[in-house]
Amino acid sequence: MTTAARTVTKSVCHLDCPDTCSMLVTVDGGVAVDLRGDSEHPFTRGFLCQKMARYLDRVYSPERLLHPLRRVGPKGEGQFERISWEDALGEIAGRFAEIARSADGPQAILPYSFYGTMGKLQASSLDRRFFHKLGATILDRTICSTAGTKGYEYTLGQGRLGADPMAVPDCRFIVNWGSNTANTNSHLWSLMIQARQKGATIVTVDPYRSPTAERSDWHIQPRPGTDAALALGIMHVIWRDGLQDDDFLERGTVGAGELRTRVLTEYDPERVAAITGVERSTLESLAHRLAREQPSLIRLNYGLQRHGGGGMAVRTIACLPALIGSWRHPGGGTILSTSGAYDFDANRLTRPDLSPSGTRIINMNQLAEALAGELPGPPVRALYVYNCNPAAVAPNQARVAKGLLRDDLFTVVHEQFPTDTVDYADIVLPATTQLEHVDLHGSYGHHFVMLNPPAIAPRGECRSNNDVFRALAARLEFPAEQFPDDETLMRQALDGGPSLQGITLERLEVEGSIRLNLPEHHLPFADGRFPTPSGKCEFYSERMKRDGFDPLPTYLPPHEDPQTRPALAARYPFQLLSPPRPQFLNSTFANDPRHRALAGEPTIELSLADAESLGLVEGQWVEVYNDRGQFRSRVALTGKVRPGVAVATGIHWNKLSPGRTNVNSTTSTALADMGGGATFFDNLVAIRPFVDG
Ligand SMILES: Nc1nc2c(c(=O)[nH]1)N[C@H]1C(S)=C(S)[C@@H](COP(=O)(O)OP(=O)(O)OC[C@H]3O[C@@H](n4cnc5c(=O)[nH]c(N)nc54)[C@H](O)[C@@H]3O)O[C@H]1N2
Ligand SMILES: Nc1nc2c(c(=O)[nH]1)N[C@H]1C(S)=C(S)[C@@H](COP(=O)(O)OP(=O)(O)OC[C@H]3O[C@@H](n4cnc5c(=O)[nH]c(N)nc54)[C@H](O)[C@@H]3O)O[C@H]1N2
Ligand code: SF4
Numbered sequence: 001m002t003t004a005a006r007t008v009t010k011s012v013c014h015l016d017c018p019d020t021c022s023m024l025v026t027v028d029g030g031v032a033v034d035l036r037g038d039s040e041h042p043f044t045r046g047f048l049c050q051k052m053a054r055y056l057d058r059v060y061s062p063e064r065l066l067h068p069l070r071r072v073g074p075k076g077e078g079q080f081e082r083i084s085w086e087d088a089l090g091e092i093a094g095r096f097a098e099i100a101r102s103a104d105g106p107q108a109i110l111p112y113s114f115y116g117t118m119g120k121l122q123a124s125s126l127d128r129r130f131f132h133k134l135g136a137t138i139l140d141r142t143i144c145s146t147a148g149t150k151g152y153e154y155t156l157g158q159g160r161l162g163a164d165p166m167a168v169p170d171c172r173f174i175v176n177w178g179s180n181t182a183n184t185n186s187h188l189w190s191l192m193i194q195a196r197q198k199g200a201t202i203v204t205v206d207p208y209r210s211p212t213a214e215r216s217d218w219h220i221q222p223r224p225g226t227d228a229a230l231a232l233g234i235m236h237v238i239w240r241d242g243l244q245d246d247d248f249l250e251r252g253t254v255g256a257g258e259l260r261t262r263v264l265t266e267y268d269p270e271r272v273a274a275i276t277g278v279e280r281s282t283l284e285s286l287a288h289r290l291a292r293e294q295p296s297l298i299r300l301n302y303g304l305q306r307h308g309g310g311g312m313a314v315r316t317i318a319c320l321p322a323l324i325g326s327w328r329h330p331g332g333g334t335i336l337s338t339s340g341a342y343d344f345d346a347n348r349l350t351r352p353d354l355s356p357s358g359t360r361i362i363n364m365n366q367l368a369e370a371l372a373g374e375l376p377g378p379p380v381r382a383l384y385v386y387n388c389n390p391a392a393v394a395p396n397q398a399r400v401a402k403g404l405l406r407d408d409l410f411t412v413v414h415e416q417f418p419t420d421t422v423d424y425a426d427i428v429l430p431a432t433t434q435l436e437h438v439d440l441h442g443s444y445g446h447h448f449v450m451l452n453p454p455a456i457a458p459r460g461e462c463r464s465n466n467d468v469f470r471a472l473a474a475r476l477e478f479p480a481e482q483f484p485d486d487e488t489l490m491r492q493a494l495d496g497g498p499s500l501q502g503i504t505l506e507r508l509e510v511e512g513s514i515r516l517n518l519p520e521h522h523l524p525f526a527d528g529r530f531p532t533p534s535g536k537c538e539f540y541s542e543r544m545k546r547d548g549f550d551p552l553p554t555y556l557p558p559h560e561d562p563q564t565r566p567a568l569a570a571r572y573p574f575q576l577l578s579p580p581r582p583q584f585l586n587s588t589f590a591n592d593p594r595h596r597a598l599a600g601e602p603t604i605e606l607s608l609a610d611a612e613s614l615g616l617v618e619g620q621w622v623e624v625y626n627d628r629g630q631f632r633s634r635v636a637l638t639g640k641v642r643p644g645v646a647v648a649t650g651i652h653w654n655k656l657s658p659g660r661t662n663v664n665s666t667t668s669t670a671l672a673d674m675g676g677g678a679t680f681f682d683n684l685v686a687i688r689p690f691v692d693g
């Protein structure tokens with residue numbers, strides 16, 4: 001056939017990114033030939049980021065997994081033979097059934113997934129139903145955002161609600177707090193630039209001069225993990241100088257008196273400077289401008305919460321807008337996530353009721369411990385990985401790898417590419433990409449519901465996550481009505497609460513993207529009412545007290561803090577941050593030749609003073625290490641960190657890294673204070689020259 005029509009499909013970017021872009025895919029003769037940002041979409045505004053601009057190279061990459069595979073060599077070596085879907089599904093169903101019947105029971109099976117795709121269907125619908133029905137261990141998906149979400153929720157009553165991103169051009173003072181917005185939320189960044197064109201100031205609070213800090217008007221560089229102390233110092237200055245919004249405090253908060261006493265007595269600018277390294281004059285000026293230049297906005301992101309006290313830090317910063325009344329103004333307040341505005345019926349999609357009560361829950365950050373049999377309950381005998389690459393992204397890689405090498409572990413990996421994790425699989429299943437399957441999307445950075453119809457046929461024998469779970473459910477003779485088709489699932493998801501009223505599949509099929517039923521500028525807390533137990537912003541939280549936390553905002557130092565753990569810091573003197581490179585989306589694209597070329601080799605950024613005292617020079621190969629492990633990288637003297645801090649951007653694949661280990665060889669499985677969150681950036685390391693051989 002040579003004359004198939006040229007069509008344009010409206011697709012949705014599936015990546016774990018707040019922007020959830022609308023994309024136009026041109027298909028000619030069944031082949032996608034062009035992909036670009038949708039210029040009519042109010043948030044996408046016609047551009048995609050550098051990661052997705054060449055997504056078609058990924059879809060048509062010769063490295064794609066196209067057929068089911070069975071392991072033929074030793075674990076970890078990635079040697080496979082092609083098998084049929086029949087054989088692959090038969091083997092998986094057979095092994096699962098056998099484990100479920102054994103004395104260990106179905107909880108010996110562990111699903112392991114994250115948001116390789118954010119789609120409602122392919123990320124979290126039939127997968128959850130399948131493992132619930134099977135009685136498998138429940139995975140607590142904590143690797144990204146749970147610490148801060150919990151802290152934010154204690155304070156404001158909803159972990160995923162805040163200022164309206166579309167109102168950001170009206171802001172006067174914008175703080176990117178632990179947020180590399182220019183790279184990780186580039187469409188919000190462009191709205192910040194619009195605000196700047198109208199006179200706003202853009203500030204970034206980050207221990208690293210990130211690309212966002214570089215492009216900001218003002219960069220404030222605290223010591224890692226000390227953000228709560230900085231926020232408490234801001235409160236001190238605000239109350240001391242009478243810049244608070246007394247009316248909002250009165251109407252909209254509880255515990256203002258107690259908090260005021262605490263910050264005035266305990267968090268004077270000298271003490272805050274000693275903890276954070278931020279000078280008194282900087283703190284005072286930041287506090288004054290944040291309070292006075294309204295609307296002021298704090299874009300809180302995930303960087304600052306990957307520390308021992310990350311939940312408390314977010315909780316503390318989330319108190320600031322109520323103190324200064326910025327919730328009153330369009331664009332004012334904080335933005336952590338917007339996903340709480342969507343009234344999708346998540347339980348209807350995931351059916352937690354199918355899971356036997358009392359089923360074990362495993363925190364995904366503790367995969368190393370789970371595979372080593374160190375957690376309560378039966379041993380993990382089977383692991384089913386999808387939407388995730390734990391053999392590159394999970395902390396304490398040496399122990400994760402040791403677990404994955406276990407001969408008695410049956411591992412299934414459903415993937416698009418031969419990742420680090422695939423190398424450990426017993427059975428590999430080939431996954432469709434976003435252009436090859438259907439999905440329904442919300443967002444955590446805007447307020448549109450979006451439909452992603454398939455634009456092209458699946459490549460090779462690839463199947464979507466839901467297609468595989470339907471097939472496995474059939475083999476295990478689970479009731480067919482619990483595993484319906486994707487259209488039924490989309491209708492169930494859309495049959496939710498008020499923000500979705502009138503948003504139907506039929507409308508989405510025509511319009512592609514529809515804004516939630518919200519006022520033009522959504523001002524969730526302008527009236528001083530919050531969905532907390534008290535109905536106010538809780539400076540004092542009875543729930544936190546009950547859960548064993550300080551009920552008032554406070555500073556909790558990092559687990560691996562040079563100030564409070566000097567003996568550890570004497571051995572491992574650098575606080576190592578490992579945020580993603582702009583070219584990679586976590587470990588996605590880290591195998592793409594073009595993205596890799598742009599990203600360059602693994603680097604460790606150090607201050608000149610530290611490099612000199614270690615006798616290290618630009619470009620030299622070093623080994624970065626601690627008790628958990630080591631990885632190699634080149635010294636980069638970029639002037640972007642202060643002494644005592646190091647930055648290794650990632651996430652490189654282990655097998656494509658020199659020495660075959662990446663930064664997560666050094667990161668810890670210790671949990672944050674709240675939500676079982678990860679502590680990737682709470683990581684003391686030492687650095688020595690790498691000597692080959
Ligand atoms: N290009 C790109 N975009 C992405 C991603 C990606 O991998 N690549 N990942 C997506 C995902 S899954 C997520 S969760 C988001 C993450 O979005 P962000 O939170 O913006 O991402 P990070 O780069 O992890 O962290 C932001 C900044 O926090 C800083 N930071 C580290 N520790 C501290 C601290 O103690 N205090 C303060 N104030 N700052 C600190 C880091 O130096 C970093 O520059 O981005 C999403 N978007
Ligand atoms: N040191 C350090 N470690 C980190 C972080 C950090 O900043 N520093 N960031 C952490 C954060 S915030 C996160 S969110 C995690 C992310 O970690 P992961 O969730 O592992 O994210 P990715 O590395 O993007 O891997 C997602 C995988 O899903 C696959 N995939 C995509 N779509 C589909 C699909 O439809 N079906 C199937 N079966 N597979 C699909 C992709 O091919 C890709 O390999 O990493 C964490 N790890
Ligand atoms: S900005 Fe985010 S949503 Fe948009 S194309 Fe890039 S990764 Fe996808």
Ligand SMILES: [Mo]
Binds near residue numbers: 016143144145302
């Ligand atoms: Mo994330």
